[in-house]
Amino acid sequence: MSREKRLILLSLFTGVALMLVKFMAYFITESNAIFSDAAESIVNVVASSFAFYSIYLSAQPKDENHPYGHGKVEFFSIFVEGGLIFIAGSIILVKAFYALIAPGPITNIMEGLWLILSTAVVNFGIGEYLKRRGVALRSLTIEADGKHLQIDAISSIGLIAGLYLMKVTQMAWIDTALSAGLGSYILWSGYKMLRKSISGLMDESDVAVMQEVVDVLGKTRKEDWIDVHNMRIQRYGRELHVDCHLTIPKYYTLTKVHDVISDFEENLNNGLGMPTELFVHADPCMPQCCHYCNVKDCPIRSEEYTKHIEWTSVNLPKNMKHFREC
Template identity: 40%
Template structure:
């Protein structure tokens, strides 16, 4: 049976990607027109970044559709990591464009005709910046609410483009006021440096996802759901790991349960608990628990009522933290865990 909510989310992500392609192309044409009118190196640098926007948004559209393909025999964890690849690719394009901009602008410091009709150019790039502002806010909102790495990366890039355009406009105003034409290529060099840093950040974050680097915010959200749904029988969880594949996360961990439970009872209990945790988790996903028997070493932190093998009285409930979840097993004779911050929701 098709999950209607998932299908609707896919349509929203795809629509947002189409909007990004069309608007990015229009903004690029605006900026090319502004460059032809003004001959400004700074405006040219802004237009070059918009070329990257157009290419990256087209790639994101393809990747979002590809990432929506369900898991299959060759891709058991699905195709979601393609979104992170798209983000890394976009970051690389931005960095490459930045190097080109810096090189061309450095030459323009010595060999460039003075810019012209700057007032007209200001109006055009100002309109482009306003359109990009709305596009960037829209992409970031959809990317965050529908868990799309590609859309979030595109939104971040478009917002960076807005800042770039504002910097270009400031440069054009300074040229108008002072008459010093060397300000124009200097602003373009600064734009290139800003883009290089932006491209590095996007690529670094995307490569982290591709290599399953731990994300503290994601881990804390999962820990919150685990604490919220914790019940007697969930004695301890440790060795937790997350594989992120777009908006779908595969989580595996060790779960300590009462050793006197039979297989059928443990299976039913863990299945229900996994479903409850995923329900309250920020992302779509699945949990796979490796079951460990308590071996009577967790008595003081186990609140299981009427336990037939209890050797020590229950003393304290240790709610899981990110540190305890991702660490190794810690029965009572190995010292206490860090307690969750009282400001965190349980």
């Protein structure tokens, strides 16, 4: 079994156990705020189940129907998780509104709080572990699952503080206010996850990934990589697909051009530390490129090298050679 599957199973089994503990706390207290926390745990379990399937599917090799692989399913997994969180937040807000109309008694507050505290500690610890492993493994699904567990833990801590305040002040409305606040927070968290998944499915530019690529190219830059532009990056799960134009000396032979592009691809793959598929279009240099071309002993140079152009996340995606900006 892969590392990703083991991590998701850890999240799933933990989620089931903590969900049972939270519902136990709700049944002994009858607190709307604790019910809100328990309801979100159902989402954790369902989301982890779907995440397990998405990890399995994203690991499948490319085939005739999916030439880019199955990695996009991770964005769909985040969409499902975010949608479930959004629905849970809506249900919690409806129940909080109902509690304003027909409030009920709350009992055994301290016993319930100790149970919720234990779930918060476990959730935050496992969430942090999953988040770190998700970043290390380049898995959006595991990282999102870890963040979700930490959101759950933070909301539980707020719940504990509020219910303790209610016990001290004897103000019963605090329970309803907490439930409404948690519901709103959960709605916002669901919206952010939905937004992230949609941006990935729509191939929205990922500034962080682009900057990572720019950093690698800056460190490995060769003198005959005269110009890189029209760079586009798509993320498919743990893999990147990069399209770009690379300007190289026009007097190079076809074999030399192939070697330069292969070197370009190898440096980018090694530097990023994740599988990267590149489609590099070779452009011949032009006289206008000479003043920022650093090729030594160039037989066709028409102008001295006078300007170094820094490659950035702003100028690499533009569909133009850099001399147009000089």
